[in-house]
Amino acid sequence: MPKIDLTMDVNGRKVAKQTEPHKRLLDFLREDLNLTGTKEGCGAGECGTCSVFVDGKLVKSCLMPAAKADGAKIETIEGLAKPGSLTPLQQAFHKTGASQCGYCIPGMVMAATSALRENPSAGIEEIKERLGGNICRCTGYTKIFEAVEIARDVIAGKLPETALDEDATGDSFIGANVRRLDAPSKVSGRLKYAADIKMVDMLQMQVLRAPMPHARIVSIDTSEAEAMDGVACVITADDVPGTDGFGVFVHDQPVMARGKVRHFGEAVAAVAAEDLVTARRALAKIKVEYEELPGIYAPEDALVDGAPVIHDYAQDNVIKxxxxxxxxxxxxxxxxxxxxxxxxxxQQVEHAYLEPEAGIAYVDHDDVVTVLSPSQNITHHRHMLADILALPINKVRFIMSAVGGGFGGKEDMIYQGMLALAAMKTHRPVQLTFTREESLVASAKxxxxxxxxxxxxxxxxxxxxxxxxxxxxxxxxxxxxxxxxxxxxxxxxxxxxxxxxxxxxxxxxxxxxxxxxxxxxxxxxxxxxxxxxxxxxxxxxxxxxxxxxxxxxxxxxxxxxxxxxxxxxxxxxxxxxxxxxxxxxxxxxxxxxxxxxxxxxxxxxxxxxxxxxxxxxxxxxxxxxxxxx
The missing domain is CATH 3.30.365.10 (Aldehyde oxidase/xanthine dehydrogenase, molybdopterin binding domain)
Incomplete structure (x- = not known):
C-alpha cells in the first residue's frame, strides 16, 4: 500500500513525514520519530504505558491510528520538560521512589500530569481514579500516589519547592530515604529498554510458534519464506552448530523445537527480515507438518504407569x-x-511484567556474538550460549539491558539463542520484541x-x-x-x-x-x-x-x-x-x-x-x- 503523509506538532516541533498506513500513533512516535519514552506494554489499551496527549487530551496511543493524529498537537513524556530538567511531578516521582523498574513510569507521569492539569486540587481518591488506567507491577502504587500529592501541593504553593529536594542522610545511608540514581532517566522517558534501542541496518525477527502442545515435527519447509523479498534469513533447530540445550539446572530446552514440540507456543522457526510486516508475512509461508502426540496436562497423570514420556532422559517424567x-x-x-x-x-501465575521480552543480537568488529537483553542471569546465559554456538567463551558477550520488571521471569534464556543464530547467519543486528500474547504463551510461570x-x-x-x-x-x-x-x-x-x-x-x-x-x-x-x-x-x-x-x-x-x-x-x-x-x-x-x-x-x-x-x-x-x- 502507498505511504501516507502526516503533519503534526510533536512536543512543540513541526513534523511532516510519510509513514505506512497500518501504523498506530504509538508506532509512528517510536519508529519514525524515535520518541521511545512512550512504551508498549500490552497493545490493547489496558496498561497505560503508551499514554500521550493529543490536542490536550490523554490518549492511549496503541489504540489510535497514526492517520487520525494528522494535524494534531502531540505531547509525549519527552516534551514535558526541557532536556536535562524535570517537572515538579517528575521530581516528586524521583523523591518518593515511585519509579522502580521504570517501564510504566512515563505513562504514569503522563496520566498524573493529566490529572493535575484538569484538577489542580485533586484529592487522593480522584488521583487514584484518574491513574486507574495505568498499571504498575513493582511499586504497589503508594509511592506514586504520594508523589502526585506532593507535586500537587508544591505547584499550588502549599508546600515549598524545597519539599522536592533530596532528604538528608546524615552519617549513614541505612534507614535514610536515598533516591535512585537512575530515576531521572526513567521519569523523563530517556532510559532505553531493549525494544527502544535502534542500530544501523537492523533486522526485525518474528517467531513461528507451535499450534499444539505435543507433536512430532515431521517436516519443515522454509523455502518460500526464504525466497521472499526483504527476508534476510530463516532459522530452525538445524542451524544450531553446537550443543542444542539450555536451562538453569538441566539443559533440556532446545533453542527451537528439535524433533517435537512440547508445549503450545513453543518456537519452531524464526524469520529475520527488513521490517516486521515482511517477517510476519514470511512466517505464513513456512510449512510445518506435525504428527500430534498424546499429552500430559495434570502433574498426577505424569506419574501414572504408561504415561507419555515428555523427555527421553526422564522416563518417569520426574524433573526433581x-x-x-x-x-x-x-x-x-x-x-x-x-x-x-x-x-x-x-495455580499457575503469570509474572505480568510491564516490559514484554525483547532483545538484540549482533556480531561485532572482533567477531564477538553479542546479545543485549533484560536477562536476569547473563553470566549463566553467556556460558550456555557459547556451547550452543560452538564458540569459545571469549567470542560470546551478554549485555544486560534495563529490566522493565522481571520478578524471576527473565531469569530463563528463552529467545536469546534465536537472536544470536540469526545475527551470525546475516552478520547484521537483529531485534526481537514479544507481543503481550507471545509473552503469555512462551514465558515461564x-x-x-x-x-x-x-x-x-x-x-x-x-x-x-x-x-x-x-x-x-x-x-x-x-x-x-x-x-x-x-x-x-x-x-x-x-x-x-x-x-x-x-x-x-x-x-x-x-x-x-x-x-x-x-x-x-x-x-x-x-x-x-x-x-x-x-x-x-x-x-x-x-x-x-x-x-x-x-x-x-x-x-x-x-x-x-x-x-x-x-x-x-x-x-x-x-x-x-x-x-x-x-x-x-x-x-x-x-x-x-x-x-x-x-x-x-x-x-x-x-x-x-x-x-x-x-x-x-x-x-x-x-x-x-x-x-x-
Whole structure:
C-alpha cells in the first residue's frame, strides 16, 4: 500500500513525514520519530504505558491510528520538560521512589500530569481514579500516589519547592530515604529498554510458534519464506552448530523445537527480515507438518504407569524430587492429641511484567556474538550460549539491558539463542520484541502445586509431627524447577521448630507452559499451605493464632528442618510487630459454624473435623496409593 503523509506538532516541533498506513500513533512516535519514552506494554489499551496527549487530551496511543493524529498537537513524556530538567511531578516521582523498574513510569507521569492539569486540587481518591488506567507491577502504587500529592501541593504553593529536594542522610545511608540514581532517566522517558534501542541496518525477527502442545515435527519447509523479498534469513533447530540445550539446572530446552514440540507456543522457526510486516508475512509461508502426540496436562497423570514420556532422559517424567527427613514421624503422630489433614492447591501465575521480552543480537568488529537483553542471569546465559554456538567463551558477550520488571521471569534464556543464530547467519543486528500474547504463551510461570499436608499437635499447641507432600507442574522444560522444589522443601513447614517431619517435594514434566522462577521461589506455595494449617489448628484448639505461632516458632538454639542450629532468631519481634500493626485483638477466633472442637480428656484422641481427609497416622494413604487412585 502507498505511504501516507502526516503533519503534526510533536512536543512543540513541526513534523511532516510519510509513514505506512497500518501504523498506530504509538508506532509512528517510536519508529519514525524515535520518541521511545512512550512504551508498549500490552497493545490493547489496558496498561497505560503508551499514554500521550493529543490536542490536550490523554490518549492511549496503541489504540489510535497514526492517520487520525494528522494535524494534531502531540505531547509525549519527552516534551514535558526541557532536556536535562524535570517537572515538579517528575521530581516528586524521583523523591518518593515511585519509579522502580521504570517501564510504566512515563505513562504514569503522563496520566498524573493529566490529572493535575484538569484538577489542580485533586484529592487522593480522584488521583487514584484518574491513574486507574495505568498499571504498575513493582511499586504497589503508594509511592506514586504520594508523589502526585506532593507535586500537587508544591505547584499550588502549599508546600515549598524545597519539599522536592533530596532528604538528608546524615552519617549513614541505612534507614535514610536515598533516591535512585537512575530515576531521572526513567521519569523523563530517556532510559532505553531493549525494544527502544535502534542500530544501523537492523533486522526485525518474528517467531513461528507451535499450534499444539505435543507433536512430532515431521517436516519443515522454509523455502518460500526464504525466497521472499526483504527476508534476510530463516532459522530452525538445524542451524544450531553446537550443543542444542539450555536451562538453569538441566539443559533440556532446545533453542527451537528439535524433533517435537512440547508445549503450545513453543518456537519452531524464526524469520529475520527488513521490517516486521515482511517477517510476519514470511512466517505464513513456512510449512510445518506435525504428527500430534498424546499429552500430559495434570502433574498426577505424569506419574501414572504408561504415561507419555515428555523427555527421553526422564522416563518417569520426574524433573526433581527433594526429600527431607527429621526425627521419627510415626512417633510424632502417635503423641498427637489432634491430627489435621488437608490438601492445598495453587495455580499457575503469570509474572505480568510491564516490559514484554525483547532483545538484540549482533556480531561485532572482533567477531564477538553479542546479545543485549533484560536477562536476569547473563553470566549463566553467556556460558550456555557459547556451547550452543560452538564458540569459545571469549567470542560470546551478554549485555544486560534495563529490566522493565522481571520478578524471576527473565531469569530463563528463552529467545536469546534465536537472536544470536540469526545475527551470525546475516552478520547484521537483529531485534526481537514479544507481543503481550507471545509473552503469555512462551514465558515461564509460577509453578502450580498440590500439597497434601498432615499435622499432629498437642492440646498445648505444640506441633508433634508434620508430613508435607508437594507435587508441582514443571511444564514442558525444567528451567528453575529444581531450585524451586529445593526451596519449597527447605521452607515447607515454615519458621516453626518441628522435631518430627517428613517432607517430599516433587516436580514433573507436563505439556503445559514451562514453570520457572517467580518471587519467593517455591516458598509461596509452601507457606500458603503451612500458614493455612496453622490457622485451622488455632481454630480447632480454640487458641489465639498469634499465640499458637509463638509456641512453635524457632528460637535461638532451635534446629531447622535441615538440622541447622540457629544462633540468631527474630521471629518473636516480627510476630509482635505484625500483631500490633494488624490491631489484632487477642483471643480465640470464632469457630466455623459457631462450634467449638472438643478434644476430649487427657487420654482421648479425637480427629479434627476440618479438611479433606481426617484421621491419625495409620489412616494416611501412601504417595503411591494417592497417585494410583
Amino acid at each position: 524430587h527433594i526429600p527431607i527427613r527429621k526425627g521419627d514421624i510415626d512417633k510424632g503422630f502417635a503423641e498427637a492429641d489432634l491430627i489435621l489433614e488437608d490438601v492445598f492447591t495453587t 509460577r509453578h502450580p502445586s498440590k500439597v497434601h499436608y498432615k499435622m499432629g499437635m498437642k492440646r498445648s499447641g505444640e506441633i508433634t509431627a508434620i508430613e508435607f507432600d508437594m507435587l508441582s507442574d514443571g511444564g514442558a522444560y525444567g528451567m528453575s524447577s529444581e531450585g524451586v522444589m529445593r526451596k519449597a522443601a527447605i521452607l515447607s513447614c515454615g519458621p516453626y521448630e518441628v522435631h518430627n517431619l517428613k517432607v517430599d517435594t516433587t516436580v514433573v514434566y507436563t505439556n503445559n507452559t514451562p514453570s520457572g522462577a517467580f518471587r519467593t521461589f517455591g516458598g509461596m506455595q509452601a507457606q500458603f499451605a503451612t500458614e493455612s494449617m496453622m490457622d485451622m489448628a488455632a481454630e480447632a484448639l480454640d487458641m489465639d493464632p498469634f499465640e499458637l505461632r509463638r509456641i512453635n516458632m524457632m528460637k535461638i538454639g532451635a534446629r531447622t528442618h535441615t538440622q541447622q542450629e540457629l544462633t540468631t532468631a527474630s521471629l518473636d519481634r516480627v510476630l509482635d510487630a505484625a500483631e500490633e500493626a494488624s490491631r489484632w485483638e487477642t483471643g480465640a477466633p470464632r469457630m466455623r459454624g459457631g462450634q467449638r472442637q472438643d478434644l476430649g480428656g487427657p487420654d482421648t484422641r479425637r480427629p479434627c473435623t476440618l479438611g479433606a481427609r481426617i484421621g491419625d497416622a495409620a489412616d494416611t494413604e501412601t504417595k503411591d496409593e494417592r497417585v494410583a487412585s
